Amino acid sequence: MMLQFQKQGGRPIRKRRYFFSETFYVIAAAAYAKASGDEQAAANARKVFSTCIEYASGEKKMTAKFTDVRKSKGIGVPMIMINTAQQLRDTIGDERCDEWIEKWINEIETFFVKDDIECVMEQVAPNGSIINHIDGRTLNPGHAIEGAWFILHEAKYRNNDPHLITLGCKMLDYMWERGWDKEHGGILYFRDVYHKPVQEYWQDMKFWWPQNETIIATLLAFLMTGDQKYAQWHEMIHDYAYQHFHDKENGEWFGYLHRNGSIAQTAKSNLFKGPFHLPRQEWVCQLMLSEYLKDK
Secondary structure, three states: OOEOOOOOOOOOOOOOOOHHHHHHHHHHHHHHHHHHOOOOHHHHHHHHHHHHHHHHOOOOOOOOOOOOOOOOOOOOOHHHHHHHHEEEEHHHOOHHHHHHHHHHHHHHHHEEEOOOOOEEEEEEEEOOOOOOOOOEEOOOOOHHHHHHHHHHHHHHOOOOHHHHHHHHHHHHHHHHHHHHOOOOOOEEEEOOOOOOOOOOOOOOOEEEHHHHHHHHHHHHHHHHHHHHHHHHHHHHHHHHHHOOOOOOOOOOOOOEEEEOOOEOOOOOOOOOOOOHHHHHHHHHHHHHHEEEEEEE
């Protein structure tokens, strides 16, 4: 959907968006349907999932977020669709999920994972090549690490599929090396694939959500592989995050830190910092650890 706001005396102002809101609706409606038994909610979840597939596959077109001057595609669409399908499958089920998850994983592996330079790209040209421009070179380590644990989660679902374990761990390895701040600790927000300057002024800040996703990914990688490297990384990111982001007086987490770990601002709920990544991290990790300890 494209929202238009009439600008007096000129052309309309157009706001372009992705279809991520619909994917979150699918997850929420499916979870509600499972909890309540509401068949209409289940039907709505599957119907909107169909629309998301149409957008993700290109069957249905949405106004481009950016212009056609420098064509690209981003890792965000296959990533969010993998997780959406996983959640739909786990709650109310849908026979399409396994097939589409496989396609989206293949898309990430084929186009975005670059073994030759040990990197996971945030966006690439339509043929998968790196766009050698300040936008095209920009990496988002936390986002790629989030994708890594989605793939590890799928590996676990498939009885510890060795190929997916290798792929997920490789993505985590590549982006930990590029994202972990060796001087101050924590995951940096943006990096350049060739170590050139990054356009965004907040590129070296620490935001809360990349830490959340890395806490999940490192724990899952350790539990699935037994590799002590991941246990060490998990301890490092966990200790950094809870030392610097946690508001020990009032609870919850601050959202934004300067690179040295000092608080940039104290808002905990605004247009950008919302209540999603932190509770998901604590919930997912609690489930993983409970399952691990039960088997001991």
